[in-house]
Amino acid sequence: MWGKVGCSKADCPISSSNQVVSETVHSANLAAQQQKIMTGGCCDLCVEESKVCEGEHSLEETNKQVVHEESGNAEANSSFAHAVINMIGMLIGLGQLSTPYALENGGWASAFLLVGLGIICAYSAHLLGKCLENNPKSRNYIDIGQHAFGAKGRILAATFIYMEIFMALVSYTISLHDNLNTVFSGTRLKLSWAANLSTSQILTVAAVLVALPSLWLRNLSSISFLSFGGIFMSLVIFISVACTAIFGGVKANHTIPVLQIRNIPVISGLYIFSYAGHIVFPNLYKAMKDPSKFTKVSIVSFAAVTALYTSLAFMGAKLFGPGVNSQITLSMPRHLFVTKIALWATVLTPMTKYALEFAPFAIQLEHHLPTKMSSRTKLIIRASVGSFILVIILTLALCVPYFEYVLSLTGSLVSICICLILPCAFYIKICWPQISKPLIFLNLILIAFGSLLGISGTIFSSKLLIQNLKIRPHST
Template identity: 85%
Template sequence: MWGKLGCVSSLNQVASESVHGGNLAAQQRVMTSGCDVCVEENKVCKGEHSLDHQEPAQANSSFAHAVINMIGMLIGLGQLSTPYALANGGWASAFLLIGLGIICAYSAHILGKCLEKNPKSRSYIDIGQHAFGAKGRILAATFIYMEIFMALVSYTISLHDNLFTVFSGTRLNLSWASNLSTSQMLTVVAVLAALPSLWLRNLSSISFLSFGGIFMSLVIFISVACTAVFGGVKANHKIPVLQIHNIPAISGLYIFSYAGHIVFPNLYKAMKDPSKFTQVSIVSFASVMALYTSLAFMGAKLFGPGVNSQITLSMPKHLFVTKIALWATVLTPMTKYALEFAPFAIQLEQHLPAKMSSRNKLIIRAAVGSFLLLIILTLALSVPYFEYVLSLTGSLVTAAGSNIVAIILLQELPHLSHLGVRARQEKVVFVTCEDNDKVKDLEMFTGKYVRLEASSTGVNINLSSPDSNGYLVLKNLSGTESTTVEAPEAQATSSSAFRAPLLSQDVSAGGVVLLADADTLTSGAKAAACGRLASLAAVSDKVYSDRGVPASFRTPAGAVIPFGSMELALEQSKSMETFTSLIEQIETARVEGGELDKLCCQLQEMVSALQPPKDIIDSIRRTFPSNARLIVRSSANVEDLAGMSAAGLYESIPNVCPSNPTVFANAIARVWASLYTRRAVLSRRAAGVLQKEATMAVLVQEMLSPDISFVLHTLSPTDRDHNSVEAEIAPGLGETLASGTRGTPWRLSSGKFDGIVRTQAFANFSEEMLVSSAGPADGEVIRLTVDYSKKPLTIDPIFRQQLGQRLCAVGFFLERKFGSPQDVEGCLVVIPTCRKSYEEGEEEEGEEEEEEEEEEEEKRIPMGTMLKPYLKGKRKRTMFQLQYIWRRLRGGDNEFSAKVDGDTEIVHAEVRDTSVSDVLSKDPKLKNILHEDEIKEIINSACLASKMLSNDVEKVDP
């Protein structure tokens, strides 16, 4: 008995079913979509209709090839952002990442079932036509081709950005590409190298490229893991459980991580055995989810909330594994072109004449693909499809000119952040608000004129309208003046840069300017101000407030690489002519179309590749100790001026060392190059300053490792009270305050004449930035989670009182010397030794008695050592320090179980025989700080404690 004959297509591919029910489809299946599945007994379908939908190639992709292609399509640049998403969404958001992966895997399974039920469907375009007719096909095709186009553009821009990072500071001089920057030239070369991959016709061959992409992703993962183990970065950051308000934003990042469905129909059709497509989906998505989740947790734990949106940019730049990871991010996009282009190429071949030879189809496919990719390359390099996200810190205020008259920020931040400084300087209304109900009330005024009245007592906002003169008059409720926000055409600027002199003969010979000798003409306003502070610090030891509080302070050692040094380096590198040409072009370059961005990029690459003269590096090395940690700061002739602070526009590079001349020279060049960032150029343009007039000196100072940093306002920015100063204080380095980090600093207000200190706010920053003395001097800082239970500003009111009074004395002294209210940046470097020993004692409470006794002998400062400097008058003590001595003396039994200087009786005799008059004779200034009864109380406490050590009396709590 003859069996049923299957459909015979023009490709002579046969599938048959025996009369006994044996399924032979597993061996060979019908691949023509033009045939319906059903055939009748003893009848043959000739398959003429299959000519309209011929397969361009046979199904030759194995299970392994399909898995590699699917993983290669899913994995890639999306993994770089998962640590950032997890750190901002909380560890519970990992369930969202996993859940989205499961949903995408299930959708791939459904897709396979759809293609199995309707073999005529080969892509989403066919599915759209089957579901909604011709309109559905057009709509699906529009989205599919747009996704392909956007994906290819994204890969090209990512390639360019990563090449810019890898080759930062390198410049190529090619006559045929003089208008292209180094990164642009390398991007062109990389894209041309990737062009042949578009000629691959079957997915089995493309799978080798996909494997390369998978390998690069594994390299990135291993690099991050090596950073965690060997990179010196402690993975001690706490990941919050859930930050629900960030979920909408990070959802897009998680969804992007699973992008790639566009190729799935082609993967299905290319499989030898499509029935295993669901298994391919499960294996692929499970592998990708495991990699994404583990990398997300590792990166978030390693770098905490400060992790960059691209994790490779958070890795320490000096590590070799970081360079490997950056190269992996460069090569990853090059492995994506062929697979991303495949759906378009297959559709293209299907619409070519059926009688056209396979060779001609390949030529047309390659030509169209190459032409498309070259268009994308041109677009990606000339039009910034992905604008760099400008920092909110001051980048929009001046650069936007009169287009912005108010900023309402939905977060709290320090008053003297760069954004706050520039907003006030430009007379831009600046409001911060974290109250969601208030925000909803403000939304009602969208698109309307409003009148905002703000003072220290409250904020009122009401509907208003512009007056007949075209400007709004805003009364300054907290002061005696009024502020006028003029209409755009009425505004004018008075800011101007002073013309820097040519490089002196001394400097050209390799000299640098010592900080004490710095002046505005040679070193810039910032360096000159630091130089004057250094001279004032020398005389501050003799200054006291009316209440006897010292106004003494110190300044770090410093030197200045003066104006003209950058120009000298340009002359030595024979780049001055090109530099001058670019400067002339940016004067009139348009923002639209990316012209200005392109020129700024070329200028920055050129300047950052400069090498400062060797004599200058040698002079800096002689000025500072060889192992000194330094910070390299900008001191331009267009910053720190009246009406043009340029706060936050120019670079400061911390934690470098002259013993590493390469890193140190690169830091100097980066500061020079920051003169030509997009927002710096726009800021000067808005201020009416010619670009050719801007020049940069470099201030090099000793790098401090402060416990706290502060910004001191000698005129309160909140209530404009001339009789008090206000300090904003943050843990660690001061960049937390300047950069506008989300959060609230400690805020202290201190009266200039009554000495009353008021605590206005407690800090809640989640991290502090520090410089590790044991780490490399690589221009980077570390971030640690703040433990406020150990911060004296939080737990000790006496410390707040003393610090507030001291800052007030210093601020008032500087205000009088400079002749006007000042905003002063500073830090507290050393916490007193006696307080440190007290904290060590507190940490040991709760341990077993034997361990405490052993540690006391090793760690504790002997009581005689603590008391003698004070009692013998060898150094002054503030009330804060004396209070901690007292608390130290009245600790538990174990606190004083160790012997003191080997002879407790001598200590007791010294304490007992000391009178108030003895103390004051040694240090008369204590009379202005402490009352006589306070001094008596401390002496009596010391006496009682010393008696306890010698077992003369029972322990008494004084």
């Protein structure tokens, strides 16, 4: 049914550690370089070589310069194994913390939903590859949207992408706050300038301030290094939970309910967020030496990640039962050394994300600034805007410290569209003449299914979030 995805070899690299939402970076840089040449401006290639720009560089030269900027002179020669590692790295992240909570609240039968969504998202990743095969000029998720529905499709795709970036960063900051509160449990801080803030809120502000300078980074290799740190932290968290089950003295003797149907809309948002990564898959496709293997890469990667999520979900639910926290690290026994490792890994993970998540927006911002503006001025504007957005994110995270509901809302409102609804819609529109009626029907069914999950999940998670804001005091 899936077939093979075919496309000519492309020259858009992706760093092995780009985990999320950097899909506009290469195309933005390339467009900017070409625009400088067309307008007679001085391109970065000439600046580096101390030459006067004559505007006669070939596309190949320009593209090589962009590749050099983004990945340390890397080329689009990603092997099958390399691509699998990349995709797994993109998928593993914040969502893994909530899978035990979701399974406990949805019942063990909800694992079929988790696995089913993994299969569906692997299929929708394949559809993105088919869209790229149909139009090799498309370089990223936004380009696919434009190819499918014109300017409206481009705006729609960009809107959902930036919404997901923003809401994901709010969720990361909430996670940072919750885990700092546990790490420094019993600590009391009182500062004159922060009299109205609790200790955990002060610590969160301090942590965000520590991460703030990362927004000044323009070197994408440095940003990718931070992302690699996030991937490593995710693996540390999983291993820590496994060590708790094996060596921690906690008995996995809790009974998981069969099915709690009333909770399915909310936990579906948590499940779908765990598979959010589609906005960078076009870059991965373009980076492959043999793009025809992209579908196999998707199958292997999603199978591995689904197995990890499912095992972690059952392990956490059996270990901690009804008392399992929305973040598994907060349920682990405080006296264990592996718990401290897991908590610190969860604290450090968000701090590695800010620069990478902000990079696509920052690059677009710089390219819309006047070309005559100095690099230093652009950097100051970029950093100022990034700092302002980060302050908004921090404020929201401290005012709405309900991780599970914000994460569920993000998954239901945004991720379901990016991972399922839009890829199916793009595929139908772009490949309509080439696809059979049964395949069209299948994709329409998936769009309806995704819309049902998205609407119901958004409604229920929004209600729960509003209720908790009204009746529960903010965590401290």
